[in-house]
Amino acid sequence: MKTFLNGLFLLVFLMPALLFAQTQVSGTVTDEANAMPLPGVNIIIKGTSTGASTDFDGLYSITVTEGQVLVFSYLGYETKEITFTNGSQLNVALKPDAGKLDEIVLIGYGSTTKQDATGAIEKVSDEEFNRGAIVAPQQLIAGKAAGVRVTTGGGAAGEGGEIRIRGGASLSASNSPLIVIDGLPIDQSGAAQGSANALNAINPADIEDFVVLKDASATAIYGSRASNGVILITTKKGSVNQPLKIEYGLQISTRRVANTIDVLDADQYRDLASNPGFDSSSLGNANTDWQDEIYTTGVGAIHNITVSKGYERSNFRINFNHASQEGPLQDLYERNGINASFVQRLLDNDLKLTLVTKAVQDEFSYANRGAIGAATRFDPTQSVLDNNGNFTQYGSDANLAPANPLFLLEEYDNRQTIQRLISNFNLDYNFWFLRDLTLTVNAGIDYAENDGHRFEAGNPNNPDAFALNEISSGQNRNTSLDFYLNYKKEIESINTKMDITAGHAFQEFYRSSFFDRSTNISISQRDINRNALESYFARGSFDIADKYLISANIRRDGSSRFSEDNRIGYFPGVSVGWKVMNESFMENSLFSNLKLRAGWGVQGQQEIGPNYGYQGLYTPSRNQAANIQFGTQPNGDPRFISTIRPEPYDENLKWEETTQYNVAVDFGFFNNRLSGSIDAYYRETEDLLSLVPVPAGANLTDILLTNVGQVTSKGLEISLNGVIMKEEDFGWDTNFNITFQEQEITSLSLNDDPDYFIPTGGINGGVGNNIQILKPGFDPSTFFVFRQVYDNDGNAIEGAYVDVNGDNIITEADRQAYKKATPDAFIGFTNNFRYKNLDLNFTFRGNFGNYVYNNSASENGNLNNVLNQPGYQANAHASLLDTGFGNQNLFSDLYIQRADFIRLDNISFGYTIPFEKIIFRASLTANNVFVITEYDGLDPEISNGIENNFYPRTRDIVLGLNFTF
Template identity: 55%
Template sequence: MSFFAQNTVSGNVIETSTGLPIPGVNVIVKGTSNGTTTDFDGNYTIENVATDDILQFSFLGFASQEIPYEGQATLDVQLDEDQATLDEVVLIGYGSTSEQDATGAVEKISPEEFNQGAVVSPEQLISGKSAGVRITSSGGAPGSGSEIRIRGGSSLSGDNSPLIVVDGIPLDQRGVQGVRNQLNSINPSEIEDFVILKDAAATSIYGSRASNGVILITTKSGKKNTDLSVEVDVKASVGSITDKVDVLDAAQFRELIENQPGTDPSLLGDDNTNWQDRIYQTSVGTISNFTISKGFENFAFRVNYNNTVQTGVLRTDLYKRNAVNISLNQDLFDNSLKLSLTSKGIIDENEFADDGAIGAAVGFDPTQSVNDSSLPFGGYFEFNRTNDNGDIVPLNQATRNPLALLYLRDSQGETRRNITNLNVEYRFPFLRELKFNANAGFDYAENDGYNRRPFTSAAVTNVESPYNEDYSGINRNTLFDFYLNFKDEVNFLNTEVDLTAGHSYQEFYIQSQTRENPNDIITETFDINRNSLESYFARASFDIANKYLISASYRRDGSSRFSPDNRWSSFPSASIGWKLHEENFLKDSETLNQLKLRAGYGITGNQEIGPNYGYFGVYTPSISGAQYQFGNQFFNTLRPEDFDEDLKWEELETYNAGIDFGFFDNRLSGSVDAYYRETNDLLATVPVPAGANLSDLLVTNVGETVSRGVEVGINGDLVRSQDFNWSVNYNISFQDLEITKLSLGDDPDYFIPQGGIGGGVGNNIQLWKAGYDPSTFFVFRQVYNDQGQPIEGAYVDVNGDNEITEADRQPYKKATPDYFMGLTNTLNYKNFDLSFTFRGSFGNYVYNNAQSSNGFITAGTVTPQDYYSNLNSNVLETNFQNSQFFSDYYVQSADFVKLDNLSLGYFIPGEKIDIRPSVTVSNILTITDYEGLDPEISNGIDNNFYPRSRTFVLGVNFQFK
C-alpha cells in the first residue's frame, strides 16, 4: 500500500446490462487484506485507501475490474457479465468444465434455487428442481431419507440410487448402519451447490457405480481476502398430519358387529377411541447454525456448528443432530500449491418409535379403552386370555394396543461419524498448464444402540422376561485418488486441449454385532463385510475454434465383489457438441445468445449386489429361533448361502442427444434432452430349481431392460427491474422403462412375483415380466354391476375357459409415472423475497393396501380367538365379505399436484448487522383423486405409511459485519 493520506471510499456496484445492484461483490485494495463486500443494494464503503491504490471489484459470473484510486470520495462501478467465469464452476468429476463446453447432460443447482424451510436432509433441497430427477421422501419420520431416482433407475435387484460424491469422496451406496438417512451427515445449510450428472457421457468417469447417475455435492468454504464474518441462523418448526386412514368410528363399528351374523357384541368395549388421534402429535423442531469465516491473502477458513432437534408426528419419535463442519484453504509457493481440507464431525441420535403402531391404530377395535390397570400389561388394555396356569396372557394373533407399542418400548441409537477430505493441487512452475491433484479421504462411522421392552409389554412373546437387544457397528470408507491435468491452447490448431489421467483406490469395511435375549436365550451375531475398488481413468476434451466440442473418457474398474475372471471391466464414453451461437451467421444475433447441440454415448456399470460378495459361498450364523439344542443348551448353526461364481457387473449403454439454448440476454434459457438406455447382464434375484443352488432364490445376471425418455428444463426471467424481479423454473420429464428379457430360457410367460402386501402371507401384487415396467401390478380384472359397484368374486375370464384361475391374473398399470414435473417461482420486491414450488406426477398408480387388507367384513370379525379388528371405511361402499386382495379395484390412479414449499423473507440491512426473518410452509396442498392417505408412495404399495406432516417454519438469519 502506498504511504499517502488514507481515505474512505463509497460507491455502488451495478450490472451493466440491467442496471440492477449486485450484492456480495468483493471490493479489495489490491495486494492487501483490506476489503469489504457490497450490501443488498450494491453499496459498499471501504476505509484506509490511499491515492494510487488499486481497487479490485470481483463477483462470480462477472468480469473483474481493477480501478486505480485517484482520491475521489465516491466511486461507482459497472460490472459486465462474464459467462465463461460463471461456467467454470460446473464440476464433472475429477475436474470441471464450463456450461458452454459441457457435452453431457449436466445440471447445476445453486442455493438460490433450493427449497427453503426446516430441511434436515440435503436431497430435500432439490426436490422438483431438475428434469429427470425424482425425489420421493420415504415418509414423515423425523430425519428420514428419500428415494432418489435419476432417469428412473435401470436395475431390478441392484441398487437404483445414484452415486453421491461429497467434496470428492464417493459415499458407500449401501448406506451407514444405525441412521435413518446417511445424507443427514451433510448439513443442508452448508451446501454450496449440487451438480447432477445424468447421462453416460457425464457419468462414465465414475465407471462401475454410475449407471443410476451421479450427484456431486460441494460444501461451502472460506473465501480469500474477506473480512471476518459471523452468521447465526435459527429456525423453529411445528408440524401436524393432514389426513388419516379412513376407518370405522366406534358407532359404525358397533353397528356392524351387532348386525353381523355369528358375532358376539359382548366382546366390544364401552369407549369411543380414535386410535389414530391418540398416536399422533404436533411435531416441533429447531435447526440452529452458527458460522464464522475469514479470508486472508493466502489462507481462508470457515467453521460451522449445527444443532438440529426434531420430534416426529408419531409419538416417541425423535431425531437429533450435532455437527461441526470445518473448511481450511491454504495457498503456497506463489499459488502453485493449493491445500484444501474439509472435515465434518457428526453425532446423530435417534429415539425410534415403533411404526407398527400406525397399522395397529388403523386396525384396533375403536370401542376399547386405551388403559386398563386391572390387566398385567403396563396399565394398557390388551386383548387377553387366561392360560392353563391361571395367568392372564395376551392373545397371540390379536392386534396390539398402539399406545402400548409406543410407550412400552425404548429404542435408541447413536452414530458418531466423521467425513474428512484433504485435497492437494500442485501446478508445476516449469509448465503452468500442467497440474497434479491428489485426494485422500475417509468416511468413518461408529454406531451403537438398543431396543428394550419390559415383560409387561404384550409385544414380548415371553411374559416372564423382558426383551433386550443391543447392537453396534462400524462403517469405514477410505479413498485415495490422484490425477494429472493438462489444459492449454494449441494456437496453430485453434484448439483448447484438456487432458486428464489418474488412478483411484477405495475400500469399504462394515462390521456389525447384535446381542439379544428373546425367550431368555442369549443370541449373538457378528458380521464383517469388506470390499474394495481399484480404478484407472482418463478423459480428453477438445474445443476447436470455440465452436466444436469433442470429449471422450475411459475408466477401467476392478472390484473384489467379483471373481478374478470377471473382476475387471471397461467403461468408455464419447460425446460431441456444436456451439452454433459462435458461428458467424448467429454470432451477432441480438436475440439468441446461446444455442448448442450435444450428443453422447457411453457405458456405465452397477456393482451393488447386496451385502455379500455373491460369487463365492459364505456361511451365515443362525438367528434366534433357529438354534440347535443339545441338552439344555442352544447353539447357533452355520448356514451356507447361495452364490454364483460367474456373477459380473450390470452394464448400461446410454445414447443421449440434447440442445441448450438462451434468448434475450438469457432471460429465457433451458435445455432439452432425449435418451435411450439398455441395461445388459441385469442383476436380479430369481427363483432357481430346488437343489440347483443353496437357496430357492439366487442373485445372478439375467435379463435386460430398456428405458427411454425426454427431459425439458426452462428458466425464464419474466420481470427484470430495479425494484421487482420474477423468475420461473419449469421442468418436465417423460420416461418409459421396460424389461425386455428376464429368464435364462425362452419362456414368454415367465415372470417373477414382486411387491409383498399386508393382509395375507406370501401374497404379491406386482411382477417382473418381459415387456412390462418393473413396477407393474398383477391382478384380476374386476367386474362391476350396473350401478358401478364391484361384484365380490366376479372377475373377467381373460382366457375364456369359463373359470377364474391364476391364469386370469393380468399385468395392469404401474407405480412409476409416465411423466412428472416441477415449477418454481421466485419473486423479489425491494427487500422482500418470495418463492414457491409445485410438483406433479402423472400416469402412476398405487395399490391401496390400506383398503384391501381391512376392507372386507371377515377381516375384522372372523378370528381364531375372541377379539374384533376395525375395518377400513371402504367396506361400507363395497360390502365385501371376504378378501379381494388381487382385484384391480384397489389399483388406483395416484396422479397428483403438490404445492410443496412456500417461503417469504424480508432483508433488513444495518450498519453492524443484517437481519433476514422468514416464514416457510411445506407440504401445503395436494390435489389428487387417490383415495388413500398420500398418492406419493415410492414402491406403489400403500400400507402402514408414516404420514408426511404440514410444517410451518419461522426463521431468522443474522449476518454480523
C-alpha cells in the first residue's frame, strides 16, 4: 500500500512537469542551396502519427516534447532528423539529394532514372499539365512532349482526342499507342461502348504523371501492341508519414464555339434573286443565322474532394470526382467517380501491397450532329418558327431537303450510361534470403457495362420517312495477370550495376454488344468477340563504371487473332548509352550533362478489328430484308428462309512488324539550368495489315484484310528546358519542343506494282467519292486531285484542269497526288512564371506544312447547291462569292488549303493565399484563346485533313478555387 501511495504521489508530482514539457515549435523549412522556402514538407514526430506540413511559404508549427525526434522529409531532398531539446523556434534547411533529383521514370515492367535511361523516354508531371476544366486526360499533355501530337475531335461535351506518337506506323490497323494505367494495359480496340473517349474514366486531377515511351528499344518489351508507342499513366497515391490532408477543388467553366462555317447571310442570299433560276417567291422575311441559333453557351462544373493520410508503413488516398460539361450543341457529359488507393508495407517493409481502384459512371447525352450541316444549308431568310409556332420546314414537296436544324436537335434523344471499374492489385516482395531479388505481381481488371437508347425523328419534309428507335447495351471485360522477377546487384569487382527482369503476362479481352433498331424494318443484333495474348518477356540492363550503359530486352507474344502457324511473334530491342559527362576529360567542360544514346528494336501490331481474319466464318441474316422467300406457309403467307453468307478471310494473316532505329544526345549547361535532348529515328513497317482490293473471284469479297506493303518514316525531335530565373520571389522556366517528321508508303500491292493505289478519305458530295490516296512514294494522308487552271487575274476557271497526260481530255488519269494532311513539323512552347504568391503559365502549339481539304466549300460553294435542289432552295458556302462556280468541283486542288497554325492553347493565372491551417488558391484559365493561320475554313487542325460536318472547337473560360486543409 505504501509503495502504491508513493507511486501515486510521484505521478501526481510529475504530471504537471510532463504537461508543461510540451512546446509549440514553429519555423521555416528552406532549400539549403538557395534558401528558398519549401512548401509541402512533411514533419512528423518519429514513432508516432503526429505531424504537420509546411505551407506555401515553408512555414510550419507542431507541438513536441523535449527529447522527441522530428523527421523532415521532402521528395528530392535528404531526410533530416532533429532531436528537440528546447526553444520555440526551429528553422531547418534541407539538402538536395543528388540521387533523388535524378528523377525516377517508369519503363516497361520496372523503372530507371533519367540519367540511366537509354531509350527515348519523356515524362510529363502534374505541375507541367495544361490547366482548365479538362475531362479528357490526353488534353493534359497537348504540346508538352516532342514527338507526341494530341488532336481533339471537336468541341462536344466529353470529347476525346487522337494521340499519335511519331506519327503512327500502320495504314488500316490501329495507330493509337498502348496506354497502361497503374500497370494495367487498356484495351486498344477503342473506348467503352457508348463512350466518346476511352480515357474519360480517369479523373485528370487524379493523374500524377505521364511517361511516354517512343522508340523501339523502350517499347519492345510490350511487343505486339507497341508499334505506335506506349503511354504509362500513374495516378496519385499519397505518401507515408503524411499528416491528414483534405483537399477540395472547384472549377466552373463556360464554353462557346470559337468559329463557324462561312455561309451566305440573308442579304447575300437575297442578292441571288437576280439569277433567272432563283425562285424569289420562296424567300422569307427573316435574317436568321442558323449556326448562331444551334450553338449556345455551355456551362460546366468539376468538383474534386480528396482525403489522404500516411502512416509509418501505410498510406491511403481517396478522391471523389463529379464533372458536368455542356457542349454548345446542347449535348451533355457527366462523370461521377471514386478513385481510391491503398498501400501497406509488411514484413519489415519487404512486402508492399498496393490496391488502386476507380469506379466511374459516365453519362453522355449526345446531340444530333446532322444539325451542323443543316445549319449551313438552311434558307437564312426563314424564321426559326412559322406562324403556327412550329419549326419552319421546307415542306412535303421537298422530301430530300434538310430539316430545320433546331428541329433536329429538339427531336433527338441519344443517351448512353457507362459504368466502369478499373482496378489493379500490385504485390512487391523483396526476398529475405536474397536481398537483391524482388517479385512483382500485377492483377488487374477493366470492366465496363453500357446501356443506351436513341430516338431520331424522321425528316418532316418527307412523308415517307420513318423515325428511328434503338436500344443498345454492351459489356467490355479486360483482365490481366502478370508477374516478374527483378534482380538488381552492384558488382564492385567489375564496377558494374546490373538490373535483370524476366516474367510472364496474360491478358484477355471480351466484348459483347446488342442493339435492337426499328425504322421501317426491325433489326436485332448481338455480337460477341474474345481474344487473348500470352507473353514471356525479359530485360537485362548494365551500367559499367557509371559511364557505359547497355540494355537488351525481348518479348514472345502469342495472339489468338492469328492461326497457330503465325500466332507467335518475337520482339527484341537493344539500346546503349554513354554518360560522357562522367569521363575525366569532361571535368572542366562547358557541359553539366552529356549523354549519347542509340537503340534498335522490333515491335508488333495485331489490332485488326473484332474478327478473326484468318478463319472462314459464316454470318446468318439478321432481318427479313436479307432473307430469301422459299415457298409459303400453311396459311398462305410467304415463307422466308434465313441466309448464311461466308465472310472473307486470309488463312496466312500474320503480325505486322515495325523495326525502328533511334540515336540521341541528352545535354545540359549551366548546372542544368538549360537542358534538353535531340532524338533522330527511322522506322520501317512491313507486312502491313491493310484492307486492299483483290481480283473478283480471288476471295469471298473484293476488299480483303491481308498483309501487304511497307511504310517508312523518319523524324527529328528536339526538346529544350530552361530555368531562366530562380529567385526567392520570382521564377521563370520554359519548355520548347519541335518535331520534324516524314512518312512514305514504299510498297503496297501484292506484286509491287509502282502504279497501284487505293482511294481513301471519303467526302461529302456524291456517293463513294474519295479525296485521298494510298500510293507508293507518298505520305498516307496525301490528297488526290485535279490541278486547277486559273485566268490571268488569278481566278479559278470552272471545270478547267491541267491535262497531265496530254491526251486532250480530262479523265481520272489526270488526277494527281498533291500535298498531305500530316504536318512536316509541330511545336509546343510552354512558359511558367512565379512572383511571390502569383503564378502565370501558358502553352502555344503549332503545326507546319499540313493541308486541309475544305469539303464544306467544295460541296456547297456553288449555285447548283442553291438552285437545283428537288423542291427547295438551299444556302451556299460563302466561297461562291469568290469563285462564282455553278456546279460542284469536288476534286479541284482549289480546296486543298495550307493549314499551318499557331494556337494559344492554354493560359492560366493563379494566386495562392496561405492561411494558418488552410491554403487557398484561385485561378482563371482560358483554353483555345486564339489561332494564327491562313486557312479560311472552320479550323486548321483536323486529324484526317478533311473538313466536313466538324463539331467546332470551343473557347473555354474557367474559374478555379482550391482549398487544402
